[in-house]
Amino acid sequence: MKHKLLDIARRLLILLLVVWTVVSLVTVLIELVPGDPATAILGEQATPEQVAQFRAKHGLDRPAFFFSYSEDAGGLRWNGWENRYVDYWREILHGDMGRSFRTDRPVVDLILSRYGATIELAVAALLVAVVIAIPLGVVAGKNRGNLTDNTLSVVALVGISLPSFVVGPLLIYVFAVWLGWLDPSGRFGWSSIILPALTLGSALSALLTRMVRSSVIEELGEDYVRTARAKGLSERTVIYKHVLKNGLIPVVTILGLQLGVLLAGAIITEKIFNWPGLGLLLVDDGINKRDYRIVQGCVLVISVTYIFANTLTDMIYRWLDPRIRVS
Amino acid sequence: MNRLAVFGLVFIALLVLVALFAPFIATHDVGATNLAARYLPPSSAHWLGTDATGRDIFSRVVFGARISLRVGIVVVAVSGLVGVVVGALAGFYGGWIDRIVSGYVINVFLAFPGLLLAIAMVAFLGAGLNKLILALCIIGWVGYARVMRGQVLKVREYDFVQAARALGARDWRILFTHILPNAVQPLIVQASLGMAGAVLSEASLSFLGLGVPPPAPSWGVMLEEARDLATLQRAPHAMLAPGIAIALTVLAFNFLGDGLREYLDPRQRRR
Secondary structure: OHHHHHHHHHHHHHHHHHHHHHHHHHHHHHHHOOOOHHHHHHOOOOOHHHHHHHHHHOOOOOOOOOEEEEOOOOEEEEOOOOOHHHHHHHHHHOOOOOEOOOOOOEHHHHHHHHHHHHHHHHHHHHHHHHHHHHHHHHHHHHOOOOHHHHHHHHHHHHHHHOOHHHHHHHHHHHHHHHOOOOOOOOOOOHHHHHHHHHHHHHHHHHHHHHHHHHHHHHHHOOHHHHHHHHOOOOHHHHHHHHHHHHHHHHHHHHHHHHHHHHHHHHHHHHHHHOOOOHHHHHHHHHHOOOOHHHHHHHHHHHHHHHHHHHHHHHHHHHHHOOHHHHO | OOHHHHHHHHHHHHHHHHHHOHHHHOOOOOOOOOHHHOOOOOOOOOOOOEOOOOOEHHHHHHHHHHHHHHHHHHHHHHHHHHHHHHHHHHHHHOHHHHHHHHHHHHHHHHOOOHHHHHHHHHHHHOOOHHHHHHHHHHHHHHHHHHHHHHHHHHHHOOHHHHHHHHOOOOHHHHHHHHHHHHHHHHHHHHHHHHHHHHHHHHHHHHHOOOOOOOOOOOHHHHHHHHOOHHHHHHOOHHHHHHHHHHHHHHHHHHHHHHHHHHHHOHHHOOO
């Protein structure tokens, strides 16, 4: 029991460290922006008053960090607690992420309006991957070493290596341009999620197929399988009721860990299909328009979601399989 | 080594030759637009056809190999070197270096999506080839550090290392002549997979418009330019050519990495 509590405490500590690093990163990186965000937004023609007003409004006139260095001020200067780094922390802890540099809308609102679409896409991709991977993995594992297995293994490797920005346009070409069955982009009816989900889930399904395969092979060698077969169960029951139940434990972990990867990968998929999620907000409204408040918010939210998904999976995994708790 | 790894090796060798001799292999000027020759299908004049502005796709794919390999080689070399040194120091000396490296840095980096970090850095620093390489190095070195640290911890306890120490060998001698050669194998595997990752990341960021700026024939840029509906309808090959180039390159490095891992670690050999 003491062991377990220590373990959870250690995990929470790492979690806090990671979140602290991410927040620090997005606040420090914005200082590296070449030039001044104010002139980038307002343009070269802006009057000094306009620039000053903009900087004051977004808190850019305050010192960047606890201390600053400049030759004029005679070296290192202590700025105290009134600095942008502390400001950003204070905002976040109050559920605020500042306002968009361009549209003046609260970044939190922008993110909340897009969050659902990204989660929807990631979950759909996860489902696609599972639906494809489990049967294929079982077939490959049952036929270990023969032509079916080898073919599936190569297909899986190819699938892992195909990036989403190759799969996506290919699917658009086949299903939207050539066959004309589905919309090439956007988020309208239920059918518009099919292509993005396939795109985002394809690499994962290939990875999962390999995992399910090796899991099935490993479990098929266990004693309980021999027992189940000996008592006359059909091969189907043996595989789907006994082998899969045990074999899916490592797969569950991968799934959880991959949910995070999907969230990050969704950035590209959303861009391909114009899917109005966090990734599109980050790239189109944030990066391309140099609206750094949006960039900060999106990076922060995507990372934190990723980190929580991973930690949660890890805990579920430990709970599912007591053998790993000790080590 | 298995057949797939051999395929990988051959393809990579071919790719290196193409990149080296690109000016002799390319049939057209990579930047030359020709509005009278837009969306042409593959022919004897344009082996892979032309794109939306009439540029020769074959020549652009050939020159694209240079960008991909350059990013891959620089990223793997720099992040590999940094990672090996940090990992070796952390594993060999332990103490506070190890506590920072393995307790904090590795944990934090592994808990964070690499692509997002690269995107965030490029977003703030601005797009460009060198900034992209810098971003990929910053996320890349941790993998090597982890592998190296693990190997050092393992090899450090071997008898021959103890013997060398007993004979009075200095730390750097033990590290470089005794430990490093024993850690090379997993590092080579990591480097091969790292090449695949770097090529993929470069293409991803360029595709998003955050990597190499557009007129350059980066495969990611070519894909981005060819994916609009008008081009897809009239010239799907403009998207297929760079897509296949990226896929084959990534596949080749992955095959090689997987093959090497099996080859170098007989326990993992399947048959």
